[in-house]
Amino acid sequence: MNHPYDIDATRLPDISTFEGSLAQRVYQSIKQAILALDFPPGANLRKAPICAQLGVSRAPVADAITRLAAEGLVDVVPQSGTRVSYFSMDEIREGAFLREALELATVAKVARDLTEDQRKKLSRNVRLQELLIEDEDIAGFYHADEEFHALLMAFTGMLRLPDVAQTVSLQVSRARMLLLPTPGRIAETLAEHRAIFDAISAHDERAAQDAMRHHLGQLMPRIERLQQERPQLFNLNPQNTREAG
Amino acid sequence: MNHPYDIDATRLPDISTFEGSLAQRVYQSIKQAILALDFPPGANLRKAPICAQLGVSRAPVADAITRLAAEGLVDVVPQSGTRVSYFSMDEIREGAFLREALELATVAKVARDLTEDQRKKLSRNVRLQELLIEDEDIAGFYHADEEFHALLMAFTGMLRLPDVAQTVSLQVSRARMLLLPTPGRIAETLAEHRAIFDAISAHDERAAQDAMRHHLGQLMPRIERLQQERPQLFNLNPQNTREAG
DNA sequence: ACTATCATACTAACATGCTAGTTGACAACA
DNA sequence: TGTTGTCAACTAGCATGTTAGTATGATAGT
Structure with a gap:
């Protein structure tokens, strides 16, 4: 139809x-x-x-x-x-919820157990992000952004965690492809990453979670705006079925 | 071999x-x-x-x-x-970690948004747990326990959440089958559920999370004891491979 | 013109034959 | 006896034939 x-x-x-x-x-x-x-x-x-x-x-x-x-x-x-x-705001919201749950648990554990070696690797990644912004390398920054989150998950020692996180937020990742990265948003992102990094470095669990929550909270409003602009990509009549495992 | x-x-x-x-x-x-x-x-x-x-x-x-x-x-x-x-302590620990991440996000959201109707349903479940303990209906209590957690997840409005939670902690569920439920542990479990329920009813996010964290924290030590008792079920030499999605 | 009916052309789901690679046992040999 | 090479039996992975159910479009009836 x-x-x-x-x-x-x-x-x-x-x-x-x-x-x-x-x-x-x-x-x-x-x-x-x-x-x-x-x-x-x-x-x-x-x-x-x-x-x-x-x-x-x-x-x-x-x-x-x-x-x-x-x-x-x-x-x-x-x-x-x-x-x-189709995109489904319900599924995207759910993916964002699950993603946040995993990211918050991740930063809490990393803030607790961070080693000096791990801190250096994170620091290097954040400084790389600065460089890429100076060079206006959008694609490079996007990649470093992904790596920032991947590093955190790797530091937990949980092998399947990155895979699970990616799987539960697949719809979010797909919708994110439609968001155009503006210089302003990129600068904000860097600041948010830095706040997360600082809190983790200080072994401040709560601050790290707050910073991560704020960081992830920037995404959904932008996707919701996207729904207004391109509603044809979304299933307004939810006839989707999904089997339970 | x-x-x-x-x-x-x-x-x-x-x-x-x-x-x-x-x-x-x-x-x-x-x-x-x-x-x-x-x-x-x-x-x-x-x-x-x-x-x-x-x-x-x-x-x-x-x-x-x-x-x-x-x-x-x-x-x-x-x-x-x-x-x-085989069972793998690494995978079980990881499953417990993921499960905790999802359960904590769940109780936080439910504590925030709980409706009166939902509170009644939870209350009914907790009182059912009391009855089943009085009747020494172990299997019935096990079922009500599962339902307690399922109710919380259902209240978040996230349709896939129960399925995701079950999938990430499959190894934990399997290992749990080997744990014999003692009357003492069952009474403790009820008290923990009640603490979670009380905190949620009071819309106290943090207390609900603390109660849930304490509740879930009881499981891993028992599984670790299990590994001592029946090591043949575990893969001491981790030759497992798992593909990334 | 508009609706109901039916035939046809699609599809996923399932059954089954074939291929190539691993394993383990046994034999030949040191 | 211990070691190595060979072979036969088994497996998953892949290709393809078959079945049954769905949707679409033509046609007949109003």
Whole structure:
């Protein structure tokens, strides 16, 4: 009933880019296309063109789609078809909530247990962020930003934590792709990162959590503005179904 | 090198117990057998007996195993076999950490937004717990305990939260099956639940979090004692591999 | 013109055959 | 007896044929 347009399979990254089994590589290829919005919300995810483009049979593609459905990136309609899921403010809000829960637990633990070596690595990352802003390297700053949060999670010693955090906030990451980074926002982000870093360095759990909460709190209002501007990407009529594990 | 004994497929719950696609039902059947320790850690998960027992072909079974591997309940060795994963203190600790992060965020939000209707439902659950203890209905109390936490998560309005919380702490749930509930521990648990309930009713975020943290903190020491008693269930030599999403 | 009915062309789900790689046992040998 | 090489049996991964259910568009009826 909505936009039954098909995906453009040629936008799939080649599977030789990735490693692992065929199914694993197909999964990563499709996932990247969805997260980069090369496969827009609502698009029909047809198996045949994907098989043709990637040069594989239907089995690994079906396997990949099963995993994507479990993560909520696609909606499978039995015996009918598979579509890239629309944005849903409910799901995005939930992803942000889960993400915040994990980030707060992370900074608390890191503020408690920070070693001198870890402090140096964080400090280096923050100073790198300064440099990249001076050079107006937006993409570089985006990458350093991701690394800042990844470092914190790595310091907890929890191996699966980065993966879990990424999975629960997939919808948030996808929506974030649509937000244009302005110089003003980037400068603010740096200041927020620095506040987090300072609180952690001082081993001040509570201050670190407050700083992180403030930092993460900047995102949702911007996404909500996005919904006003591009409502066609969102599912206003929530006919989505999701199975329980 | 370890115990290459096979699973006893007859312990699989019949798939007519569940609903959804064949693959979905096979997944739930195997998952239940693993969590109930009917399939013990290290056991060889052979496809053929599973297909025979459940009366399905290999396709839905393979699909189910893919999902179980993603959740870390089984370890797939390519071109060799699939085994039920051993307990790992690292993974259990991580699961407890993630679970605590989510539960703390949950009680904070619920303490903030609690409605009178929700308060009544919680109160009813706590009083039910009292009754079940009086009747010495251990299984009933276990169930009410689960429901207590499920209610809190439901009250946040986050639809996926219960599922995420369950998934990240699957290993903890499995290990918990081995802990024998003593009357003393059950009485303590009730007191802890009541403390959480009181703090939430008073809309005291911090007290609710402290109470929840104390409550969840009781579990890990008991599991660590378990490791001393039954080390054969744990992977002392961590040769586990897990792919990143 | 507008609606109800039905046939056709799609799809996911499932079954099954094939391939290649790992493992473990056994034999040949030191 | 201890070690190494070979082989057979088993596995997951992959390809492909089959089935059944859904949606769409043509057609017939009003």
